[in-house]
Amino acid sequence: MPERRKFAYRLFWNCGLITVGSLIQAIALKAIGTPHNFIPGGLFGVGSLIYYNTQFLNPGLLYLLLNIPMFILGYLFITRRFLGYSALAMVLITVFYQLIPFRFDMDNQLYAALAFGVVLGAGVGVVLRSLGSNGGLDVAAVILNQRFNIGVGKVYFVFNALLFSVGFASLDNDLVIASMIAMFVCSTAVDYVLSMFNQRKLAFIVSEKPDQIAAEVMHRLKIGTTLLPAVGAYRRREKTVLMVVINNIQLKRLEEIVFSIDEHALFIVENTFSVLGSTFSRRKIY
Numbered sequence: 001m002p003e004r005r006k007f008a009y010r011l012f013w014n015c016g017l018i019t020v021g022s023l024i025q026a027i028a029l030k031a032i033g034t035p036h037n038f039i040p041g042g043l044f045g046v047g048s049l050i051y052y053n054t055q056f057l058n059p060g061l062l063y064l065l066l067n068i069p070m071f072i073l074g075y076l077f078i079t080r081r082f083l084g085y086s087a088l089a090m091v092l093i094t095v096f097y098q099l100i101p102f103r104f105d106m107d108n109q110l111y112a113a114l115a116f117g118v119v120l121g122a123g124v125g126v127v128l129r130s131l132g133s134n135g136g137l138d139v140a141a142v143i144l145n146q147r148f149n150i151g152v153g154k155v156y157f158v159f160n161a162l163l164f165s166v167g168f169a170s171l172d173n174d175l176v177i178a179s180m181i182a183m184f185v186c187s188t189a190v191d192y193v194l195s196m197f198n199q200r201k202l203a204f205i206v207s208e209k210p211d212q213i214a215a216e217v218m219h220r221l222k223i224g225t226t227l228l229p230a231v232g233a234y235r236r237r238e239k240t241v242l243m244v245v246i247n248n249i250q251l252k253r254l255e256e257i258v259f260s261i262d263e264h265a266l267f268i269v270e271n272t273f274s275v276l277g278s279t280f281s282r283r284k285i286y
Helices: 003-009 011-033 042-054 059-077 080-099 109-128 137-148 152-170 173-195 210-220 248-261
Strands: 200-206 226-231 238-246 266-272
Touching: 011 059, 011 080, 011 109, 042 059, 042 137, 042 152, 059 080, 059 137, 080 137, 109 173, 137 152, 152 173, 200 248, 210 238, 210 248, 238 248, 248 266
Parallel strands: none
Antiparallel strands: 200 238, 200 266, 226 238
């Protein structure tokens, strides 16, 4: 395995991601979420809901207590490495939550909800770039997915639907709706962070000079191409379509190469969410 591909599996790299991501989450929860009584999703949301209604302990300590049964289940059903990294994230979020002494002053509830969702989602996404998770509901979702093939997204949807239903029964409805907006923004931010380093452009090139274009791409851009056999539907002529996976920076150079060789070429570009394998990102094994 090349050295740069081993990097993602190193202890200090994963611990670093978890530490940074947990700190960002704790800032969102302590400095924005709790002052506005927002309900986060997952087990921290349960802890927040208990705190808002009883003033017992605080959401950070309640989150720690709620994680105990989850990690007992995780110890029985999930790999020790995944569980260890997830436990680190859970502990760090709790510790950082206790230590953060400040809050962001925002009077507008909607603005606060949007900021809360963005910052929390960024932190969650950074942690999920590691070989662990944020603990809590993540552990239960992974167990259900591995044993019963229940989608992780479905677990979160059902759990949070129940959580916000309880919130409607015990808290101000406007507050619960603002929390739902924050969680929607959070999920979008998570997807963005996760795709930042794996996202590529997928280019399809239909040309009468596929071999010449392929050779030039490999020579000038130092990337591989794939030649796909195809048949034109109108004239039934056999063609060769080039498929190239490329990053945003190289895309314009690829376009210049294609049209400098064949000005009549057809150049199609699509976004990809994730590209794994070969010379790109390596698939994570938890």
